[in-house]
Amino acid sequence: MSEHSIGIAAPQDPGLLYATATAAWNQDFDALTPLATIAIGFGTTIDAETFRRDAQNLCLVIDRSGSMAETIDARTQTSKLTAVRVGLDRLIARLTPDDLISVVTFNAASRIEVEAVAGDDVAGIKRAYDAVEAEGATNIARAMRLAYQTVARNRDPARNDRIMVFTDGLPTAGARESDDFLPVMRQYAAENIGATIIGVGGNYGDQLVYDVSQVRGGNAFYMGDYDQIVHVFDDEFEYMVTPVAYNVVLSSSVPFAFDVHDVYGIPEPESLSHTLELNVPTLFLSSREGGGIVLVRLRAGALVNFDEPNTLANIDLSYETPDGQRVSTTLDVNLPAGQDPGATESYFESDGTRRAVLLADTARVLRNACADIYPSYDYYYGYYPSRSDGNDTAINRLTEFLPYFDALAAGLEDQPSPTSRSLSEERSLVERLLSNIQAIQASFSR
Template sequence: MQVPQIELIPLRAAICSDVPSDLDVLIRIIPPAPEQDLQRPPLNLCLVIDRSSSMKGRKIDYVRRAACYAVQQLLMTDRVSVVVFDRAVCTLVDSTFAVDKADIIHQIQQIQPGYGTALHAGWQAGAIQVIKHLNSQHLNRVILLSDGFSSVGEKNPYTIATDVYGLAQHGVSTTTMGVGNHYDEDLLTSMARRGNGGYYYIQSPEKLPIIFRTELQDLMATVGHTVSLGIDPQGAVEIEDVLNDLETDQRGRFQLPNLIMGNPMEVVVKLQVPPVPQTTDLCYFRLNWKNPKQEEPQKIWTSLRLPVINSASISEFPPNLEVQQRMLLMMVARVKKEAVRHLDRGDYEMASKLLKDARLQVLNAPQSPLLDKEAQALANLDADLQARQILRLRKQASLETYDITLTNPRILDDSI
């Protein structure tokens, strides 16, 4: 069976023997390529749907259609359950094999809006449905869809995210989908990040079916979950920063999203390296994950070694443009988070300055299609700021930051 590969790309392909070095490294994790005759593990899936009053009209209609689409894609060996919530929680479909799809779809089509948003209780009920049939060799996930803030029951984002993290440690991931401009993006991004799942910002309900399709395709192509990356500097080498802003587990390993066939992940780390007299291992990188088809946890590791030269010759090793680009994107993601913090304090002028300065930095870098897209994204955010479309700005900035800092998974753009 194919296993992931770890590719290490340093900013410069050498280190100094006589002076300390700042060493930036792009860590690319390459899952196996898609297989034509892929036999995916069974799914254990719960759809948790917000049916509060704000979901009236097109939203609830498209939610029903998207959920029905999801059920139609399941195999008879997959499990599915459906939980709906407003001020109260109702388990519409208890976890069952996807055999009588017509009945499940009929239940979904009857969903109607109510009042209130018991988000945490709804998620908990969905988690219980998945846990009842938890199997380490299956892919276990809760998909939460909401267009509002948690207004009933537990509201503390830290408490909710901690519960989601605890569930993820038992092998059940959480994906969150926010619809429109009035949901709590901080809560939903935190739940997805801590829950080892995906996060989607859905500006218009028409996009719901294709986003459900993308989520299911990625889930079905998952070859590893509970993924972590250990970074172990050797000797006097130190970690200065991990630009992705990843969560760490109890062992200090960085938590990564699921391994999805054909979807490489990237992490950028900054190392401080003292003068090194001779070539040696500078840092070990260990990837750990669980394969749904195997009982034992999986792991691979590699080490970073570079030629040693004197500082007068370092200019002979030009910086790698790809690493420079990824570093810039990570730094811009941090600028977006800082701009949002200024927005929350009412300092629109400083938020605009940060976005404009970041865009100028991107435009002055060696150009590429990815940087061209980022420059346009920054321009769009500043245009929203000038038009005082603050809610939309916060959600778009949160999505872009989430996508880049969480190892650059596939981004769903406005063309979808």
């Protein structure tokens, strides 16, 4: 979803952040019954063209453990540490004389390479990391603690405070000490010192990335190749160091005439209850074309009267502005009267709603087709392929989905903007998976 432009209309008095919600009623491809879909989109009144970040008191925390000598790119044999240097060079180009930069490097031990130099001191900053060599084990906790202390020593009300960690994984040394890096993060987050983690290569710890993002002021990015390095530092740097809201809470209350069928966009919902909640400790802007969207699919109960309008949900959005003000808004999502109970005629409140439903259906059918082929998973041996009947099921699923895709995509713009992924690209994924499975199936019959 985040790679697609899904248009949402702003409310009359939107405020800094706003939520809009639209409704759909249709027979989804993989659902037994017709479903109502609530598409909840997010927007902001911040103008990306005029947006300027605040000056930074920033400590760069660079992993120099032995694993950073491993290659990030098999073709060019570029090491992870070299990739970090490339990224830092691009980061330096985004700094201004008003920024204050420190550099900490670490393996099992940590050291300050440079402290509190001006952002335009390019030579001083580059010297701090250019001579670093990769060796030894990893202790992230100790390095983060030192970085926080360095930032705290150089605080200034005119600057935002943040550490930025470049690492390829979880600690391999000082395991007991690593248990307390989250409390340390929370301690300094309470003092408004944020943290950004940059995952380097494919073997960094996902749990560390998640933990950082769940702390106030925390976010996470990944760089695995040159294009991603360019994207992170050329496109995202201004946004990644500038929180726009804290403690964002989106809640949805569904009436008991409907049952929640499934939810997309809320990480690990505890249950498919009639009350759902999304909590975002810190909200950052992004240069990406798409944005956050939540889809809630509902199954209509026998008591629903389609001759009358039906309220699908009551939505509440609240957040805290950077200056500490709490803001709350509410809205209702309604399905107009006169819908066909069997959804032989579909209803989509907007083209954006139709696009969101189509993209969710496409992701779901791709996932289900893969599950047809690999129905079981073993901790040690990975995914187990099914017998050929699983391939037949996947082939039938994907073959039947293509005309459904075309019918739902009819009338929609293929690529709403130059930076958005197109619907034809998503359709090609279905075709490619179908072709690959057919090739596998053909090999069984030889």
